[in-house]
Amino acid sequence: MKLLCVVGTRPEAIKMAPVIMALRNDNAFEVRVLATAQHRHLLDQVFSLFGIAYDYDLDVMTPNQTLPELTAKLITGIDSVLESFNPDMVIAQGDTTTVFTAALAAFYRKTPFAHVEAGLRSRDLYSPFPEEGNRILAGHLAALHFAPTTLAQDNLIREGIDACKIVMTGNTVIDALLETAKQDVEPGFTLPENSRMILVTSHRRENFGEPLKNICNALRSIIAKYDDVCIVFPVHPNPHVRETVYGILAENDRIKLINPLGYEQFVSAMKQAHLILTDSGGVQEEAPALGKPVLVLRQETERTAALAVGATRLAGTDEQDIIDHVSTLLDNPNEYRKMVIGTSPYGDGQASMKIVRAVKDFFHL
Ligand code: UD1
Ligand code: UDP
DSSP: OEEEEEEOSHHHHHHHHHHHHHHHTSTTOEEEEEEOOSSSHHHHHHHHHHTOOOSEEOOOOOTTOOHHHHHHHHHHHHHHHHHHHOOSEEEEESSSHHHHHHHHHHHHTTOOEEEESTTOOOSOTTSSTTHHHHHHHHHHHOSEEEESSHHHHHHHHHTTOOGGGEEEOOOHHHHHHHHHHTSOOOOSOOOOTTOEEEEEEOOOGGGTTHHHHHHHHHHHHHHHHOTTEEEEEEOOSOHHHHHHHHHHOOOBTTEEEEOOOOHHHHHHHHHHOSEEEEOOHHHHHHHHHTTOOEEEOSSOOSOHHHHHTTSEEEOOSOHHHHHHHHHHHHHOHHHHHHTOOOSOTTOOSOHHHHHHHHHHHHTTO
16 A cells, blocks of 8 residues: 655654654555655754655745745645655644645545544634644545544544544654653753753744733743743744744843754753743643643643643733743642643554554555
């Protein structure tokens, strides 16, 4: 069977790497990898870590690409690969524009599409934007859905997806995380002695502008309020993010604004962190497995399993709300301990193996 795995951005690379490796270990499959390179540097970093080479590279990234430009380039680019390779199945993960266009291109050729991390829903079409729309559209074009949690599975069934097309696998990010966390690498920055480190990431489109300014102002206030706290902020390369962050926050010995870290280094930074503030989807899934509390810099989240076990809390994007949430955890060890779970509601590191089994079942192998 010929399988085409389509990958565009950093989180897709992290979550698809274990799937690609597991599929390649099974000689029932000829697996080819199509990098759309919606992200260039971030994608290459992850694939080189996992030792995966691309078979096709669309190299679509241009500075400040708009969604319509990106969508148009992707759909025609992916289709040209479908035409030459003619796979029996297309597999992609998540909710980026790469994933939506991979599902659509496969549909136009009547090729089955398998969706990894299926069924996540915020129930607000505009938040996260455009991801909520992308995953609903990709989900409704899919022939096979790999749900990371029972909550995600229930979302799909509620939308009328046939239960026999859904397989509960766990999230492949835990496969990648557990493998990577075994290595002890230096994160590549030094912290003031005896300080409590807050690790921050932010890149969501709906946080551009005021919300991200509020986040940065809150970080400045937290640093002023607690002299034993330091902040490490790997700043996403999206120019909208960089302008705001570097415009408000100044580097000093307790605020480290750094380039995105390689995955190994970022996992090591999560292990060192006292607390994590993020609007990232993947980080909300990984941090609970490492026993690190997460304050989510959004009004809502589709990662409700972590919220339900108390490993994450919604802090929103109001400056004072963020300061209050952080202060509660810094001032009150009992509140902090309540959030240290140490097991993951997102799986046990076996998701990729379950996906391989399900793909074989699909083809009656
Ligand atoms: C994208 C996804 C988002 C995902 C996020 C993960 C879409 C529309 N957005 O958001 O769902 O959560 O990736 O990080 O699919 N850039 C670089 N180098 C890189 C990567 C990005 O310079 O390695 C810059 C480019 O100027 C690019 C811009 O960032 O034009 C935005 O990239 P894009 O993929 O459109 O959106 P992200 O905000 O990265
Ligand atoms: N990550 C990384 N380096 C960084 C920041 C994040 O490797 O400097 C990893 C993180 O561990 C997680 C993934 O990138 O696995 C999340 O990517 P991102 O936040 O860009 O996307 P999202 O998950 O929100 O779609």
